[in-house]
Amino acid sequence: MARVVVDPITRIEGHLRIEVQEENGRIADAWASSTQFRGIETILEGRDPRDAWAFTQRICGVCTVVHALASCRAVEDALDIEVPAAGGLIRNLVHGMQTVQDHVIHFYHLHALDWVDVVSALSADPAATSNLARSISPWPNNSATYFAEIQTRVRRFVESGQLGIFTNGYWGHPAYKLPPEANLMAVAHYLEALDWQRDVIRVHTIFGGKNPHPNFLVGGMASAINLDDTGTINAESFTKIQGMIQRARRFVDEVYWPDLLAIASFYPEWASIGGGVSNYMSVGEFPNNGQWRDTDSMYFPRGVIFDRNLSEVLPYDHEQVREYITSSWYEYEGGDDVALHPWEGETTPRYTGPQPPWTYLQDFDKYTWMKAPRYQDRPMEVGPLARALVAYASGHEDVQEVVNDALGRLGVGPEALFSTLGRTAARGVETVLLARKLEDWFNALLTRVRAGETTTFNGDRWEPSTWPASARGYGFLEAARGSLGHWVQIENGAIRHYQCVVPSTWNCSPRDAQGVNGPYEAALMDNHPLVDPARPIELLRTIHSFDPCMACGVHVLDSEGREVVQVRVQ
Amino acid sequence: MFFPTSHAWTHDETLGEHMERRGVSRRDFLKFCGQISVMLGLSEALVPRVAAALQNLRRPSVVWLQLQECTGCVESVLRSSDPTIGDLVLDLVSLDYQHTLMAAAGDAAEAALQASMEENYGEYILLVTGSVPLEENGIYLTIGGRTGREILEEAAAGAAAVIAIGACAHFGSVQAARPNPTGAVGVAEIVRDKPVVTIAGCPPIADVVTATIVHYLTFNRLPAMDGEGRPLFAYGARIHDQCPRRAHFDAGQYVQRFDDEAARLGWCLYEVGCKGPATFSPCPILQWNDHTDWPIGAGHPCLGCTERFFWDTMTPFYERLPNVAGFGVERNADLIGAALAVGTAAGVGAHAVATGIHRARERKKGIPLPVVPDPGTGPAPVSPGSGKEGSDG
Numbered sequence: 001m002a003r004v005v006v007d008p009i010t011r012i013e014g015h016l017r018i019e020v021q022e023e024n025g026r027i028a029d030a031w032a033s034s035t036q037f038r039g040i041e042t043i044l045e046g047r048d049p050r051d052a053w054a055f056t057q058r059i060c061g062v063c064t065v066v067h068a069l070a071s072c073r074a075v076e077d078a079l080d081i082e083v084p085a086a087g088g089l090i091r092n093l094v095h096g097m098q099t100v101q102d103h104v105i106h107f108y109h110l111h112a113l114d115w116v117d118v119v120s121a122l123s124a125d126p127a128a129t130s131n132l133a134r135s136i137s138p139w140p141n142n143s144a145t146y147f148a149e150i151q152t153r154v155r156r157f158v159e160s161g162q163l164g165i166f167t168n169g170y171w172g173h174p175a176y177k178l179p180p181e182a183n184l185m186a187v188a189h190y191l192e193a194l195d196w197q198r199d200v201i202r203v204h205t206i207f208g209g210k211n212p213h214p215n216f217l218v219g220g221m222a223s224a225i226n227l228d229d230t231g232t233i234n235a236e237s238f239t240k241i242q243g244m245i246q247r248a249r250r251f252v253d254e255v256y257w258p259d260l261l262a263i264a265s266f267y268p269e270w271a272s273i274g275g276g277v278s279n280y281m282s283v284g285e286f287p288n289n290g291q292w293r294d295t296d297s298m299y300f301p302r303g304v305i306f307d308r309n310l311s312e313v314l315p316y317d318h319e320q321v322r323e324y325i326t327s328s329w330y331e332y333e334g335g336d337d338v339a340l341h342p343w344e345g346e347t348t349p350r351y352t353g354p355q356p357p358w359t360y361l362q363d364f365d366k367y368t369w370m371k372a373p374r375y376q377d378r379p380m381e382v383g384p385l386a387r388a389l390v391a392y393a394s395g396h397e398d399v400q401e402v403v404n405d406a407l408g409r410l411g412v413g414p415e416a417l418f419s420t421l422g423r424t425a426a427r428g429v430e431t432v433l434l435a436r437k438l439e440d441w442f443n444a445l446l447t448r449v450r451a452g453e454t455t456t457f458n459g460d461r462w463e464p465s466t467w468p469a470s471a472r473g474y475g476f477l478e479a480a481r482g483s484l485g486h487w488v489q490i491e492n493g494a495i496r497h498y499q500c501v502v503p504s505t506w507n508c509s510p511r512d513a514q515g516v517n518g519p520y521e522a523a524l525m526d527n528h529p530l531v532d533p534a535r536p537i538e539l540l541r542t543i544h545s546f547d548p549c550m551a552c553g554v555h556v557l558d559s560e561g562r563e564v565v566q567v568r569v570q
Numbered sequence: 571m572f573f574p575t576s577h578a579w580t581h582d583e584t585l586g587e588h589m590e591r592r593g594v595s596r597r598d599f600l601k602f603c604g605q606i607s608v609m610l611g612l613s614e615a616l617v618p619r620v621a622a623a624l625q626n627l628r629r630p631s632v633v634w635l636q637l638q639e640c641t642g643c644v645e646s647v648l649r650s651s652d653p654t655i656g657d658l659v660l661d662l663v664s665l666d667y668q669h670t671l672m673a674a675a676g677d678a679a680e681a682a683l684q685a686s687m688e689e690n691y692g693e694y695i696l697l698v699t700g701s702v703p704l705e706e707n708g709i710y711l712t713i714g715g716r717t718g719r720e721i722l723e724e725a726a727a728g729a730a731a732v733i734a735i736g737a738c739a740h741f742g743s744v745q746a747a748r749p750n751p752t753g754a755v756g757v758a759e760i761v762r763d764k765p766v767v768t769i770a771g772c773p774p775i776a777d778v779v780t781a782t783i784v785h786y787l788t789f790n791r792l793p794a795m796d797g798e799g800r801p802l803f804a805y806g807a808r809i810h811d812q813c814p815r816r817a818h819f820d821a822g823q824y825v826q827r828f829d830d831e832a833a834r835l836g837w838c839l840y841e842v843g844c845k846g847p848a849t850f851s852p853c854p855i856l857q858w859n860d861h862t863d864w865p866i867g868a869g870h871p872c873l874g875c876t877e878r879f880f881w882d883t884m885t886p887f888y889e890r891l892p893n894v895a896g897f898g899v900e901r902n903a904d905l906i907g908a909a910l911a912v913g914t915a916a917g918v919g920a921h922a923v924a925t926g927i928h929r930a931r932e933r934k935k936g937i938p939l940p941v942v943p944d945p946g947t948g949p950a951p952v953s954p955g956s957g958k959e960g961s962d963g
Contacts, residue, residue, distance in 0.1 A: 006676035007714045010669045013641045015713055035712045037703075038638055038745035038752060048886040054873060055881070058744040061642015061773060105648075113673045162629060162664040167682040169673030198649040202862045209865030210858035211649060212642040212773055215873075217828060222870035224833040231815070231836020232869065240862075349751070351709050358715040457829035540675055551640045 014550025030524035066479035074486040078473025087220030088290020119171040124180035220457035274420030274542040276523030280386035285478030327510035342499035372509040382482025388426040464493035504553030586625035637700030643736035650776035696729035705753035737772035747881035768799035772875035809846035843888035845874030
């Protein structure tokens with residue numbers, strides 16, 4: 001038996017440490033630890049709730065729109081503000097493009113090197129690579145000359161001895177199964193995706209002024225529409241956006257999705273590895289009519305699945321959410337074994353781990369800055385797989401079509417979805433669908449603009465004088481990485497209490513009071529190989545399949561009134 | 571961006587040879603040098619010097635530490651806007667350590683860091699995003715079981731130049747906002763024995779990062795900076811003074827409410843809280859994401875994110891700045907700048923007094939207030955004439 005530590009986990013957002021116990025080439029036990037805390041537990045207290053989106057947005061610069069939008073929704077829920085349809089559709093476009101772009105970047109730049117051996121690409125035959133590329137896609141960059149040029153660049157680079165970001169990769173590891181030609185094709189698309197991602201995301205710049213961290217606004221969006229002015233969203237803006245949406249969809253359909261299926265076909269065994277917890281949850285996302293509180297209008301439905309039972313989707317109720325800190329570096333007034341709903345949530349850091357530098361955290365009962373959220377006391381996986389399963393089991397036609405097509409091409413049944421590979425494939429499924437939906441929302445927005453419905457902002461409750469003395473609201477959202485909730489309480493025009501429960505908190509959660517593992521840990525213990533503890537590539541595959549976002553996951557922005565009272569007393 | 575394979579520049583060739591092999595004409599190369607020079611605010615006469623320096627350059631090693639942060643600055647650099655400039659500039663370096671993109675993980679990643687620092691001791695460029703939490707012996711950020719502070723101090727010791735990217739590396743950003751419970755501080759608070767150049771913003775525009783690197787490679791020194799270590803070529807002017815909507819400000823044409831008729835005519839956002847009159851930033855000129863637009867251009871007020879402690883000094887974000895008159899604007903805006911700088915020094919403390927929370931915590935736990943550098947110990951060289959920063963500290 002060997003104790004294996006991987007810290008830092010790279011190619012993720014933030015700071016994640018994984019410890020496992022290896023036995024006979026398999027993982028017997030696992031600990032997921034978040035090693036960063038920004039814990040500004042009183043930061044939002046007393047501030048203007050209309051500013052909260054900007055603070056919470058800085059939870060994460062990768063998921064750069066999701067906290068801002070969830071925060072706006074929470075405040076709008078509290079103050080009973082309806083967002084005008086055009087404002088809602090603009091939010092769909094901004095959030096939808098974020099998800100599409102984020103998923104493609106994840107596949108090529110964060111996840112691909114777990115499956116693609118860059119060095120192997122040197123021995124590829126460019127003509128055969130061209131044939132491979134042509135056989136799976138009409139994408140124009142597919143000539144033997146093109147791939148030969150890419151290969152020459154890689155060769156020069158490897159021969160230079162300065163490997164930069166590719167230094168110390170696990171090149172040549174027996175777990176790499178792609179033929180050299182598939183590796184070369186993937187390397188070429190890794191580079192193309194870099195250019196693509198900075199083009200299509202400019203939808204954010206047009207509506208929000210910049211990316212990362214575009215601007216949002218409680219009550220709608222700040223970007224006024226006037227087709228006849230130079231300083232507003234005008235006809236030129238719409239033309240640009242249309243081009244970006246078209247280029248987004250084309251790259252997804254002709255590069256990302258074919259590559260994903262091609263690479264997956266060489267790793268069939270990963271469809272039975274890394275399943276983990278068997279419960280899945282989605283809060284629903286993308287209101288088709290722009291009204292986010294109309295949960296029936298969501299393109300991706302909300303619901304809960306227990307025990308992988310695809311014949312039953314249970315309704316989601318946020319009152320069933322609780323968080324444990326039994327294994328986390330926090331304390332609750334009620335003790336370590338209670339679980340609290342976000343309305344009553346407490347975030348009081350209390351570090352009890354070893355003093356750095358340290359060697360192992362698995363020897364300690366508490367080992368992470370992540371809390372442990374549970375739904376009806378069960379750990380839940382959230383993210384693209386959970387969304388796809390809830391939609392699939394709910395009879396969602398678009399999802400069933402793309403999922404069944406993918407399963408058919410890979411020659412596997414729906415049970416293959418409960419795996420590391422299933423997680424990665426589900427991300428592709430929803431990217432394909434969202435790239436299509438962007439066109440729908442864009443057309444719906446144009447239709448409204450043509451009809452003169454250009455209002456993007458509802459200012460009826462903008463002034464604090466119009467607010468009730470006290471109010472509370474729940475803003476939910478399906479982010480790229482899964483279900484997100486913001487809970488805000490407002491008193492006398494200022495924030496009294498704020499809590500976020502975030503996708504990576506669900507997925508990276510540690511053991512709860514009953515000792516039940518969270519999704520990362522459970523996945524690493526589910527039929528999971530680890531052939532060479534010194535080169536833990538299998539572990540990276542499963543962890544990366546979740547697309548960890550650690551800055552999001554750690555409860556960073558909470559306001560805890562009770563603690564302030566204590567301090568005042570002392 | 572740093573992707574070597576896009577146009578691999580090998581160790582054994584100079585940039586000039588590399589360009590020639592890539593088929594870049596002398597004319598295009600000089601044009602590129604001219605663009606960089608313009609961005610850096612250099613006179614045309616210096617273009618040949620820039621060209622000569624870049625021509626003979628060999629690929630330097632860069633180490634990028636990511637500390638207490640949100641990764642938004644990394645994402646910003648990934649979007650570096652002009653592919654021509656971005657690719658050329660970012661191709662200039664060998665990026666030996668970068669968490670978000672590097673293939674290796676765990677011990678293999680840390681070994682790559684150690685190897686690069688040893689082989690290039692005294693010569694590598696250190697980029698830092700994120701802040702350093704000092705409270706509780708630094709346990710709010712560990713990588714490989716070591717604290718952020720220890721990692722930064724080790725990396726800075728062998729660095730030829732230190733570039734702090736973004737608001738977190740500048741002053742701690744959102745986690746350093748009142749009451750800053752993890753004791754987050756910027757890079758210049760830790761690295762005190764060598765100059766630190768700060769690329770301010772939450773996040774900053776990537777082109778400023780790349781231009782700063784080129785400046786260093788060309789002249790073998792960091793660009794002239796203001797009192798906070800921000801390069802003057804990018805942060806030497808107020809947004810208000812460069813704003814395309816400035817004429818509306820002077821004419822008294824203001825947006826009074828979002829999406830009103832004035833908003834639909836692109837008028838000035840001052841009344842809805844714009845912090846442009848108190849913010850030094852290149853946003854209006856460089857713009858964002860391939861010159862697509864910028865925050866004020868898209869109808870939202872500036873948040874002032876290039877300014878120290880903006881989470882406390884610039885909030886509430888939708889409240890209008892006091893006393894920026896329609897006429898005699900220059901004088902009034904200057905006064906505001908100076909007032910804000912004083913507020914910067916006392917800012918966190920002032921808020922704490924108001925609430926009575928922070929100082930109680932401080933007494934109880936001994937939490938230090940964020941340290942604002944003394945003028946004498948700040949990054950050098952300090953250029954005079956940068957106005958508000960002069961009264962810093």
